[in-house]
Amino acid sequence: MSVPAKTYYLDNNATTRIAPEVFEAMVPFLTEFWGNPSSAYGFGSQVHKHVERAREQVAALVGADPKEVTFTSCGTESNNTAIHSALVTTGKRHVITTAVEHSANINFGEHLQKMGFEVTYLPVEGDGSLDLHRLEQAIRPDTAIVSAMWANNETGVLFPIEEIAAICRSRGVLCHTDAVQTPGKLKIDVKSLGVDFLSLSAHKLHAPKGIGMLYIKRRTKFAPYLIGGHQERGRRGGTENVANIVGFGRAAELAGASLSEENSRVRGLRDRLENHILSHIPNTVRNGAKEPRLPNTTNIAFDFVEAEAVLMMLDLVGICASSGSACTTGSLDPSHVLSAMGVKPMRARGSVRFSLGIYNTDDDVDYVLKHLPPIIEKLRSISPLNPEHPDNEAYDIAGARAKHEQDLAIAKANEVVQA
Ligand SMILES: *Cc1c(COP(=O)(O)O)cnc(C)c1O
Numbered sequence: 103m104s105v106p107a108k109t110y111y112l113d114n115n116a117t118t119r120i121a122p123e124v125f126e127a128m129v130p131f132l133t134e135f136w137g138n139p140s141s142a143y144g145f146g147s148q149v150h151k152h153v154e155r156a157r158e159q160v161a162a163l164v165g166a167d168p169k170e171v172t173f174t175s176c177g178t179e180s181n182n183t184a185i186h187s188a189l190v191t192t193g194k195r196h197v198i199t200t201a202v203e204h205s206a207n208i209n210f211g212e213h214l215q216k217m218g219f220e221v222t223y224l225p226v227e228g229d230g231s232l233d234l235h236r237l238e239q240a241i242r243p244d245t246a247i248v249s250a251m252w253a254n255n256e257t258g259v260l261f262p263i264e265e266i267a268a269i270c271r272s273r274g275v276l277c278h279t280d281a282v283q284t285p286g287k288l289k290i291d292v293k294s295l296g297v298d299f300l301s302l303s304a305h306k307l308h309a310p311k312g313i314g315m316l317y318i319k320r321r322t323k324f325a326p327y328l329i330g331g332h333q334e335r336g337r338r339g340g341t342e343n344v345a346n347i348v349g350f351g352r353a354a355e356l357a358g359a360s361l362s363e364e365n366s367r368v369r370g371l372r373d374r375l376e377n378h379i380l381s382h383i384p385n386t387v388r389n390g391a392k393e394p395r396l397p398n399t400t401n402i403a404f405d406f407v408e409a410e411a412v413l414m415m416l417d418l419v420g421i422c423a424s425s426g427s428a429c430t431t432g433s434l435d436p437s438h439v440l441s442a443m444g445v446k447p448m449r450a451r452g453s454v455r456f457s458l459g460i461y462n463t464d465d466d467v468d469y470v471l472k473h474l475p476p477i478i479e480k481l482r483s484i485s486p487l488n489p490e491h492p493d494n495e496a497y498d499i500a501g502a503r504a505k506h507e508q509d510l511a512i513a514k515a516n517e518v519v520q521a
Pocket of ligand 1: 115116175176177178179204206251253254255280282283303304305306312313314
């Protein structure tokens with residue numbers, strides 16, 4: 103593995119750095135306190151106390167009762183569990199979700215369709231927002247659950263979960279929200295949201311990967327997805343991932359505490375980055391509504407370039423960002439989120455997401471703003487998509503690719519020399 107001298111990490115919606123406080127809280131449970139929390143003797147039950155403490159910390163982050171918090175292995179499991187439970191407990195066969203969900207929902211929906219269930223993917227508007235009339239029209243007598251994400255991981259656009267949950271309540275349909283992108287960025291209060299289920303994933307809030315939670319509102323009928331032991335009060339079989347749970351608890355505390363920083367300082371960094379790009383690099387446009395939006399996320403289309411090339415060039419100078427598009431070998435599928443928003447495939451393929459976090463500084467933004475414009479300019483100068491390209495008519499794509507590869511090799515060689 104190679105890590106550049108310094109990494110400028112602007113991909114916090116993909117995962118986040120483990121906070122030192124979180125790591126410290128976890129260590130004892132990877133060393134001395136390795137007992138099984140289900141054991142009756144003290145060596146196990148003392149561990150159990152820490153799991154319950156973490157449950158209180160996570161519950162506090164979302165305004166829930168600790169009994170309403172079930173630990174899972176990840177955000178994906180939480181989402182799958184909520185939808186599965188709704189289908190099992192209601193005996194109904196229809197699920198409503200949206201076209202811009204995380205693949206945890208999109209692909210689970212496709213799986214359900216293969217199993218004979220019906221899934222409606224609600225379309226979104228050009229700015230990524232949801233038309234709630236369409237939701238009302240989509241609800242049927244056999245609808246078990248509506249699952250809509252709170253904050254979109256690619257664009258940061260927020261859905262009005264309170265209103266969605268109110269519609270669900272009035273129609274007697276369960277409501278789940280994937281709130282994985284919200285901790286530390288939005289104030290979360292399950293009571294005022296009015297949802298029945300809410301998912302979080304710890305690695306999006308400076309805790310380890312492989313631990314998540316599902317909020318299950320009190321008195322909601324529930325069917326477990328993982329069936330086994332009586333852990334999590336019978337709601338999820340499997341020995342608790344103690345160290346990760348403890349880390350998640352500590353991270354939940356920190357996320358509550360960093361809420362104002364993310365909303366002022368981090369938002370300021372994001373806005374400076376976005377405004378500078380949009381005003382200084384021609385033919386750029388923000389994807390998705392300006393507001394309501396997460397304070398840390400910006401998704402920008404750079405016309406006439408391919409995001410994958412931009413990301414490769416950024417990577418060479420140690421900048422981590424993302425295209426949000428699934429990169430399958432040979433073909434570059436545009437992001438399903440941008441496609442659902444009606445963004446043309448060409449523009450979608452040139453879109454880059456920058457997602458900031460509490461560890462980003464003004465220097466990071468300066469560094470990106472120094473390197474990004476020449477990278478875009480360079481790529482455009484060799485781009486067959488660029489209408490201003492000197493010999494656009496008879497443009498040799500293969501030649502351009504080869505030259506591009508060569509440029510990258512030279513850039514890489516220079517990098518090695520410098521290092
Ligand atoms: C990251 C993410 C997930 C998946 O969480 P995992 O813990 O990686 O399974 C789900 N939904 C959203 C919105 C995410 O950003």
